[in-house]
Amino acid sequence: MTRKIPSFIEIYKSLIKIPTISSENKLIDQTNKNLIYLLSNYFSDLKFLIKIKNIPYTNKFNMLASIGYGEGGLLLSGHTDTVNFDDTSWTQDPFQLIEKNNKLYGLGVVDMKGFFAFILDIISSIDLKKLKKPLYILGTANEETDMSGARYFIQSTNIKPDCIIIGEPTSLELITAHKGHTSYSLEVIGKTAHSSNPAIGINSIDIMHKIINKLISLKKYFKKKYFHKDFSISYPTMNFASIQGGDAINKICSSCILNFEIRPTPGLTVKKIEILIQNKLKKIIKKWPDRIILKNLFFSVPSYEYSSEKKILNTIEKSCKLINKTVDYCTEAPFFQKIAPTLILGPGSIQQAHCSNEYLDCHFIQPTKNIFEKIIKKFCY
Ligand SMILES: [Zn+2]
Secondary structure (H helix, E strand, O other): OOOOOOOHHHHHHHHHHOOOEOOOOOOOOOOOHHHHHHHHHHHHHOOOEEEEEEOOOOOOEEEEEEEOOOOOOEEEEEEOOEOOOOOOOOOOOOOOOEEEOOEEEOOOOOOOOHHHHHHHHHHHHOOHHHOOOOEEEEEEOOOOOOOHHHHHHHHHOOOOOOEEEEOOOOOOOEEEEEOOEEEEEEEEEOEOOEOOOHHHOEOHHHHHHHHHHHHHHHHHHHHHHOOOOOOOOOOOEEEEEEEEEOOOOOEOOOEEEEEEEEEOOOOOOHHHHHHHHHHHHHHHHHHOOOOEEEEEOOOOEOOEEOOOOHHHHHHHHHHHOOOEEEEOOOOOHHHHOOOOOEEEOOOOOHHHOOOOOOEEEHHHHHHHHHHHHHHHHHHHO
16 A cells, blocks of 8 residues: 555654644634644545534634544544643754654644644554444644633534544553543622721621631532542542732732632532532622622533443453553543543653653554554444
């Protein structure tokens, strides 16, 4: 079979070369358009059909490449964006793939543009004429910020694959559950006055103190009620991240802001968290109407747990000799799970993700190719 696309390493280089940083900071945030078009060209050279969709109100894009017809099949997914990089601690150009000491260095080598180089390499080496079920490859946008690519995809697609695998760097372990993440900013608006007369002001720190006590009791409730044996930290965590208030020693503090995050275990939904917070603070809010403002800081990611057909999980575990595990980081899995059974499995270690001098240990290369070739054949041949 003659190769229609460049070599594994050439493809890898070309993917790393295109910056696709996602950031909450608009000055840093970049479009992923050029990478989406590059991937589309590779997949269309392999005879895949390409659909590119713009995420509404953004300059970001998703790509769905598909080959084969019929129901079911397999979807392999990766996000096309990366986090930002710290210029002072990278010792090389983050956008140039460098091979050194049996490692491949570059921004996105494991998290996770590199996954597409693996997929393209495997697909170019297997007989696509033997496909009996469709094989889909999805490249999403904005995973590192609001996951709008994954959320838009599940709203706008009508495909129903038998299984979705997200190729995040799991060290080739099969991930079947992770915690979620949600974060809040809670502001108490008091009334400032001269500190010599407490009666004429409303001290926001006094009210915040009562709120914090309530949140601590909620934290204990989470620990008791939402225990999950499969996690090393076996309960939802709540972290008070920062608190700010007051500006002068002789003034009654007018505004106090607490930022905190919660990482729920599977079983505790984001909606439930919000109801529980409201219930806990009900009396305080009633006493101080319009003085307590609770806002989401970032987009929430629900927790995830594989709860679909055991058969699919068993097929992958057995044929690839994998054992399943839980992790503490978030992925797009809770969103994809709404349309099909979803698992997380990919090359490289999460230890290197979001780090300076991100690298892929080359020991992962051959096993990754073997595993995904098997999986594609299992689901699509
Ligand atoms: Zn990632």
